[in-house]
Amino acid sequence: MTLKLNSLNSSSDISDCNSRVLIIGGGVAGMSCALWLKQLGLLPEIIEKNASLGGQLQDIDRINRWVLGFKGLTSQELAQQYSNHIIAEDIPVIYNSKIVAIENTASGYQVYLQQNAENLDVLLCQAIVIATGARSIGSEVFCKTVGFNSLFFAGLIGCFPTDHLEQLESLRDKTVAVIGGGDNAHYTTHDVASVAVKTYLLIRSQPKSNKKIRNEVKFLIDRGRVIEYTSVQIIEFSQIEDKIELTLSSSNEVLTKIQVDRVFVRIGYAANSEFLLTLDNVKNIKTQTGGYIETDAERRTSIASVYAVGDVANLELQSVVTAIADGAIAARTIAKDIDKHEVCRC
Ligand SMILES: Cc1cc2nc3c(=O)[nH]c(=O)nc-3n(C[C@H](O)[C@H](O)[C@H](O)COP(=O)(O)OP(=O)(O)OC[C@H]3O[C@@H](n4cnc5c(N)ncnc54)[C@H](O)[C@@H]3O)c2cc1C
Numbered sequence: 001m002t003l004k005l006n007s008l009n010s011s012s013d014i015s016d017c018n019s020r021v022l023i024i025g026g027g028v029a030g031m032s033c034a035l036w037l038k039q040l041g042l043l044p045e046i047i048e049k050n051a052s053l054g055g056q057l058q059d060i061d062r063i064n065r066w067v068l069g070f071k072g073l074t075s076q077e078l079a080q081q082y083s084n085h086i087i088a089e090d091i092p093v094i095y096n097s098k099i100v101a102i103e104n105t106a107s108g109y110q111v112y113l114q115q116n117a118e119n120l121d122v123l124l125c126q127a128i129v130i131a132t133g134a135r136s137i138g139s140e141v142f143c144k145t146v147g148f149n150s151l152f153f154a155g156l157i158g159c160f161p162t163d164h165l166e167q168l169e170s171l172r173d174k175t176v177a178v179i180g181g182g183d184n185a186h187y188t189t190h191d192v193a194s195v196a197v198k199t200y201l202l203i204r205s206q207p208k209s210n211k212k213i214r215n216e217v218k219f220l221i222d223r224g225r226v227i228e229y230t231s232v233q234i235i236e237f238s239q240i241e242d243k244i245e246l247t248l249s250s251s252n253e254v255l256t257k258i259q260v261d262r263v264f265v266r267i268g269y270a271a272n273s274e275f276l277l278t279l280d281n282v283k284n285i286k287t288q289t290g291g292y293i294e295t296d297a298e299r300r301t302s303i304a305s306v307y308a309v310g311d312v313a314n315l316e317l318q319s320v321v322t323a324i325a326d327g328a329i330a331a332r333t334i335a336k337d338i339d340k341h342e343v344c345r346c
Pocket of ligand 1: 025027029047050054055056063064065067098133134160272318
């Protein structure tokens with residue numbers, strides 16, 4: 001395939017590269033970073049692989065109770081507000097794009113973007129911010145377990161984030177299993193148990209959620225509304241008439257079978273950082289378990305002039321407010337580094 005090479009001038013001419021900062025990922029962390037960079041007099045430009053801004057927030061239809069000043073808004077409504085803000089600020093966004101190469105230049109980086117099969121665009125910039133977020137690993141982990149795939153693709157097993165768009169009411173008087181032991185598994189169990197006739201909480205080791213939601217679920221366990229199994233693994237999923245049968249194996253290898261109408265998988269996340277492995281000059285970036293990018297306190301990565309913000313670099317607390325704060329911290333660091341000519345390698 002022959003690719004046509006264009007020089008991209010979506011926000012400014014290539015000669016402006018001395019203050020251009022490319023942000024990979026248009027979720028809340030990337031948007032926050034872009035806004036702060038603009039206020040600091042730099043030229044942010046967001047590269048988003050999808051057709052809209054907002055990242056994970058776009059998939060969550062529940063009220064977000066954790067963001068100061070937005071009482072009663074769903075995460076989707078928050079995503080819309082944040083996206084409107086970026087558009088109103090005239091911050092350039094390049095949608096449906098993926099980065100196919102990154103080269104070093106005397107004063108920063110030359111980034112090659114592919115927007116469709118035929119066009120290859122090139123952008124010069126002085127710094128790069130990775131803000132590509134994280135994803136649920138439910139289907140990635142269970143895809144090799146017997147029977148999982150057919151039930152998953154039939155929509156009977158739900159994994160974050162898309163199953164959050166389901167109406168709880170559809171679970172009224174049903175029997176449901178939630179797999180996982182962290183905060184999200186507990187929040188889902190609590191929500192589901194408000195309508196389901198019986199809810200199973202299936203935990204591979206021991207509960208790991210915060211105390212408040214754990215106590216709320218414990219209250220339901222004590223009243224028989226939730227049935228908890230700890231130290232169990234699901235070794236098979238099968239369909240028995242209109243029910244899903246789960247075969248559980250405990251540490252002493254005793255097998256238990258339960259039948260439910262619906263399954264929700266809440267077993268954790270991994271960082272969206274794999275794409276870096278295919279790109280020379282950044283593929284050796286330091287990461288930790290789950291692909292989370294290591295940064296210093298000011299959001300610098302192990303690679304000069306490359307920064308990371310939001311869920312992709314935060315194993316500890318993945319949330320809207322930490323992503324917004326990360327974006328601000330990185331923007332300030334970039335402005336400082338550029339001032340000190342630390343970013344410029346000429
Ligand atoms: C079900 C669920 C409920 C949640 N509830 C809450 C809540 O109530 N309160 C709260 O504070 N937080 C909540 N969170 C967490 C919160 O949504 C995230 O912490 C936050 O959205 C992270 O923002 P981000 O910008 O770091 O990443 P993301 O939102 O994941 O955005 C990353 C963006 O990068 C893009 N991208 C990925 N790879 C590439 C690439 N190679 N090239 C270009 N673009 C790329 C993606 O398309 C996406 O737009 C919830 C999360 C989930 C899944």
